[in-house]
Amino acid sequence: MEELSPSKQLFRKEVLEKGDTNSLGTVFLRQPKEYQWIAVLMFLVVSGLLVFLFVGTYTKYADVFGVITVDKGLVKVSARREGQIIEQLVKQGDSVKKGDLLYVISTDRHSSFDQNLDQSILAQQMELQSSLERDIAIAEKASGLELALIKSKVSSKAIEIEQINEQLDIYDRRVDLSSAGLARNEKLLRAGHTNQAQLDQVIEDHLSLQSKRNDLLMKLNSTQSLLVELKNELELKPGNFKEKHNRLKRTLIENKQRITEVSSNIDYRIYAPLNGVIGNQLTHVGEFVRPGNVMVSLIPQGSQLQAELYVPATSIGFIKPAQEVSMRYSAFPYQHFGLHSGKVLSVSKVISLPEELETSVELAGAVYKVIVGLDSQSVRAQGEEITLGVGMELEASVKLENRSLVQWVLEPIYSLRNR
Incomplete structure (x- = not known):
């Protein structure tokens, strides 16, 4: 005979047996297989999201502007006196030696009797x-x-x-x-x-x-x-x-x-001040020039082209030497010619105002100069290599920081905690 527990001994056996029966019948729980698949799928999705948040990374880039320069500086050859160019002996891309004749400029004066x-x-x-x-x-x-x-x-x-x-x-x-x-x-x-x-x-x-x-x-x-x-x-x-x-x-x-x-x-004659390559030609035969007008720029022999980027103060703290940079040249749209790479060579420690910089790039405020070495001195276009020109404008994407997605999601919480 089964021994009853003390709590059950308080009631008669009939009462206890009455409680074990359901007047409405037996309850059956029905669980379709679709719910199981959905539960598994949700688990996989949530697990995947968690893995993605912890494993995935977020890279922040800064888009900055700049120009192509040379590492040894650009020599600008100017007119000494007013006159008309009557002879031009060089063209862009020509190699010249120190003392080579570049221009002949006429400064003729005539009297009222048309005498020279x-x-x-x-x-x-x-x-x-x-x-x-x-x-x-x-x-x-x-x-x-x-x-x-x-x-x-x-x-x-x-x-x-x-x-x-x-x-x-x-x-x-x-x-x-x-x-x-x-x-x-x-x-x-x-x-x-x-x-x-x-x-x-x-x-x-x-x-x-x-x-x-x-x-x-x-x-x-x-x-x-x-x-x-x-x-x-x-x-x-x-x-x-x-x-x-x-x-x-x-x-x-x-x-x-x-x-x-x-x-x-x-x-009077204008001669090459040093060995180099003719860069931009700003004047041509027949034009009149005034004292100080830049006629041609000369790239010193052995110079390497480089990019000079103008980075706002808000982004300069993330840029370090040897950092990779992706560039888009204005003369060569990236949709057709792709992106061009380089590495940061140096970062200026002194901030510069727009009026202090001789550049064609429009600057909204003070910037730092970042020098980038180019992986290639030319761009391949239509089956031939075209050398980049000094002064060519460009836009560069500089990687500022690389964080995991969970850090990016929780950044508002971190910022509130640091207050």
């Missing part, structure tokens, strides 16, 4: 140049002849002085002999062996000899003085000739400078 003023002035200066060159040649020849003449005079006077000295020696002996004869005649006169008339004749001859000797001595002094003057002149003449020659030479140099100035007023 600069050409007229140049003709006068050229005529003056020829005259000065003739004067210098004549002066050099004259100086040589004059020096030779002075040297000849010096030599002649030296010989003349020697001859005078020889004559003086003769006259000295003659005077000595005359003095001795005069003394003898005076003794003879005192002894009565001669008369006074004969003595007077001897005295006259003696005085005549002395007079001639004195004249010869004066001539010697005069000749010696003249010789000294000639020697002094011979010493001074080269200096005088040199001074005159230098004066003519200075005038000649000044006139050459004037010719150069006038020639440059007629036309």
